[in-house]
Amino acid sequence: MEQQIITPKRTIIPFGPQHPVLPEPLHFDLVLEDEKIIDAIPTIGYIHRGLEMLVEKREFTEMVFVAERICGICSFIHGLGYCQAIEEIMNLEVPKRAQYLRVIWSELSRIHSHLLWLGLAADAFGFENLFNQSWRARETVLDVIEETTGGRVIFGSCKVGGVRKDIDKDTMTRILGVLAKLEKDVRSICNVFIKDNSVKHRLCGVGYLSTEDAKRLGAVGPMLRASGVSYDVRSTGYSIYDDLSFEIPTEKDGDCYARCAVRVAELYQSFSLIRQAAEKIPDGELSVKVTGMPNGETFQRLEQPRGEVIYYVKGNGTKFLSRFRARTPTFANIPAMIQVLKGSDLADVPNIVLTIDPCISCTER
Amino acid sequence: MKGSKTIIPIQKSELISRVQKYYDQEFRMAQICCVKEPAGKEPTQKLEMSYSFEKDHVFETLRFDVASGEEIPSITPVYNGAYLYENELHDLYGIPVKGINIDFKGTFYKVSIPTPFNPGCGNGCGDSKVNG
Numbered sequence: 001m002e003q004q005i006i007t008p009k010r011t012i013i014p015f016g017p018q019h020p021v022l023p024e025p026l027h028f029d030l031v032l033e034d035e036k037i038i039d040a041i042p043t044i045g046y047i048h049r050g051l052e053m054l055v056e057k058r059e060f061t062e063m064v065f066v067a068e069r070i071c072g073i074c075s076f077i078h079g080l081g082y083c084q085a086i087e088e089i090m091n092l093e094v095p096k097r098a099q100y101l102r103v104i105w106s107e108l109s110r111i112h113s114h115l116l117w118l119g120l121a122a123d124a125f126g127f128e129n130l131f132n133q134s135w136r137a138r139e140t141v142l143d144v145i146e147e148t149t150g151g152r153v154i155f156g157s158c159k160v161g162g163v164r165k166d167i168d169k170d171t172m173t174r175i176l177g178v179l180a181k182l183e184k185d186v187r188s189i190c191n192v193f194i195k196d197n198s199v200k201h202r203l204c205g206v207g208y209l210s211t212e213d214a215k216r217l218g219a220v221g222p223m224l225r226a227s228g229v230s231y232d233v234r235s236t237g238y239s240i241y242d243d244l245s246f247e248i249p250t251e252k253d254g255d256c257y258a259r260c261a262v263r264v265a266e267l268y269q270s271f272s273l274i275r276q277a278a279e280k281i282p283d284g285e286l287s288v289k290v291t292g293m294p295n296g297e298t299f300q301r302l303e304q305p306r307g308e309v310i311y312y313v314k315g316n317g318t319k320f321l322s323r324f325r326a327r328t329p330t331f332a333n334i335p336a337m338i339q340v341l342k343g344s345d346l347a348d349v350p351n352i353v354l355t356i357d358p359c360i361s362c363t364e365r
Numbered sequence: 366m367k368g369s370k371t372i373i374p375i376q377k378s379e380l381i382s383r384v385q386k387y388y389d390q391e392f393r394m395a396q397i398c399c400v401k402e403p404a405g406k407e408p409t410q411k412l413e414m415s416y417s418f419e420k421d422h423v424f425e426t427l428r429f430d431v432a433s434g435e436e437i438p439s440i441t442p443v444y445n446g447a448y449l450y451e452n453e454l455h456d457l458y459g460i461p462v463k464g465i466n467i468d469f470k471g472t473f474y475k476v477s478i479p480t481p482f483n484p485g486c487g488n489g490c491g492d493s494k495v496n497g
Contacts, residue, residue: 045474335446
């Protein structure tokens with residue numbers, strides 16, 4: 001009897017821009033053969049705001065407020081990157097105390113971002129209790145941020161030449177106590193992420209990205225480090241990171257579980273960095289006076305919770321800049337995500353998309 | 366702070382060979398950026414291109430100018446992941462990029478006016494793809 005060869009029928013399934021697993025709009029046309037994805041075609045731009053072009057209308061000292069509003073999760077680091085770029089162009093020496101405060105707020109941002117992600121990831125793989133616990137812990141970090149800066153989402157504490165707010169000794173001591181208690185809670189929550197069988201069942205072996213592909217496709221952040229590449233911009237020692245000791249957490253498996261494990265290790269590390277910074281922070285001024293106008297250009301690289309962010313700033317000697325560009329980590333991770341989606345099961349798409357921790361506000365700056 | 370940052374002026378014709386050298390030396394592609402000169406809404410004659418590569422905290426940027434609407438070669442045959450940057454250049458600045466491995470043909474960004482970062486670029490780039 002002649003054997004009949006059946007060619008699988010291809011189906012295109014739209015994923016997003018509105019989807020229960022996506023906090024922000026992102027669209028994929030998923031090309032499937034049976035349940036396997038053979039291609040994913042992304043579309044972005046649903047909320048593109050053209051914020052970069054506002055440099056032509058906002059004075060360079062005001063632009064930090066715009067930079068902070070690129071994203072509600074990495075807001076502080078966006079403002080910091082912009083300020084560092086202007087400070088480098090204008091040769092401003094930022095006081096040490098301000099630099100330590102910047103690192104403390106950066107690491108608080110990282111903790112709240114990673115806790116937010118852990119919650120979203122738990123929600124995506126159907127562990128609602130873990131979602132609740134992660135976000136409950138995140139509230140404590142937001143309270144600390146509110147106490148020290150006055151804002152829960154937009155800090156507004158960074159300015160060109162330094163910082164606007166200080167943390168006095170009593171507040172710092174109290175905050176360290178709050179964070180010590182929080183760290184215990186976070187360790188208990190993260191134990192479930194790392195050890196629970198149902199979590200492993202959903203994440204292990206899913207969404208594999210090889211080391212070679214991660215490098216070739218320009219992946220950054222936990223996406224890159226989970227594939228065994230030890231690259232973290234903080235290791236360049238920007239701000240005062242070279243005064244603090246830390247190791248770059250990496251994993252070798254390159255799957256969703258490895259990306260989760262990297263973020264968990266980074267959470268613990270952020271608590272340690274805040275403790276070290278609080279211990280070493282010197283007394284002194286919070287800012288230097290800014291005189292003149294920026295004239296020149298620079299690239300600044302910082303490590304956001306989602307990975308390396310690159311800012312390009314070009315001044316022309318006037319109060320308005322010629323160009324401000326932010327290459328955000330999510331933008332850099334999209335090619336790697338598409339690579340990972342190919343060959344995956346349709347049911348794993350939400351988990352895979354979430355494990356790059358997509359921030360569409362950043363991408364649609 | 367560790368590392369270095371360098372901007373290297375090149376000719377457009379040198380781009381692919383220079384990029385290939387970075388690839389061979391295991392640099393990773395960090396970013397591609399375009400600057401309209403001068404800034405503002407007025408049509409421009411000049412766009413400044415910057416291609417950055419990084420390895421062991423050595424950050425090098427290739428820099429060359431192109432005329433508004435002038436075609437540039439794609440670097441995706443060397444760095445596959447560059448297609449997002451190149452589609453962005455096409456959709457926001459109206460730069461035609463020749464040989465992109467994944468070309469969204471103007472549908473990557475949902476723009477409400479053609480080439481919003483380089484209005485009136487004059488080559489019709491994006492005119493038929495406005496889908497705001």
